[in-house]
Amino acid sequence: MSDTRFSTTEKDILQELMNIGFGQAAADLAQVIGLSIELSIPDIQLFKVCELSRHMAEKMAGEQEFSLVEQYFLGKFQGIALLALPARSGKKLVSLFGLQDQCNWSSENLEMLEKEAMIEVGNILIGACVGKITELLNDVVLFSPPRMMIQDVRDSILPNHLFAPGSLAISLKTVFHFERKKITGQLFLIANQDSIAWLKTALNTFMEQYE
């Protein structure tokens, strides 16, 4: 079995790449919605797949209901991206996309519009962030269509075909805040154990150009 431990330097590289990736994602989204997004310092953690619920519970401490946008990314770097937004932020996001004039729609259609707004935010943030990180690491990933679930994020389980029970996963998390909208979201990129050996090599190759 390959060494799955990350050195402090490897974690620092990953944190910087997540910072660059999310910076790019925020800029892409800001261009679409015309609103600035405050960034935070990313958090990197290795955990066992079977401990996902505990991992998420720790990360989401104090939060209640979430809407969750999920999207798979498949390449040498592969796993799942989870965008967690407060459950009732859909309405605010609809207004960001300039669709508030459609608020006289039926409640069913409005709910659909809110879901679409969240999915679009997820699609932009996840695509740009994962895309930038993998570009810097010389990988190309394919994305599944994003989909939304309304659930308690702490009950999430990872799909067996990507995450073998008992294996390790690495979580890259960043917290962000939409200015003036009082919406705080969290983006998790969770890569599977197959990615970890590749990731360690790719991170070291990335840094070789600066040594």
Added chain:
Amino acid sequence: MTTLLIVDDSPIARQILRKCLPNDDDFTVLEACDGRDAIEKFRQFRPAITFMDMTMPVMDGFAAIAEIRRMNPQAVIIAATADVQPKARKRIADLGALMLLPKPVSPGSIRDALSRARVALEGETQG
């Protein structure tokens, strides 16, 4: 000899920036790990050029630029940041930083930034 101050909480980002500096120039390079550390180093060493990250713990780059520019309104500061949103660009410009340098930096982008910084420094000397 030009004194540079590289401010970033990420040791990797500092290493990348340091390695992208042109080999044919003579620099003294100082490093700081957050805004507060940057202010202290700036007060102590008065670097000619400061590269400043914006998203940092303890004190972010926006507050640090404001404080440094209060100490020295002519301070030449380059914001080296992953936050390339229009609002961040405007805040950085309003604070009087010379320019925004998007991450990841490269030898080419650093060379261009240093050229602009030198022009600004020459302008100060002549003014």
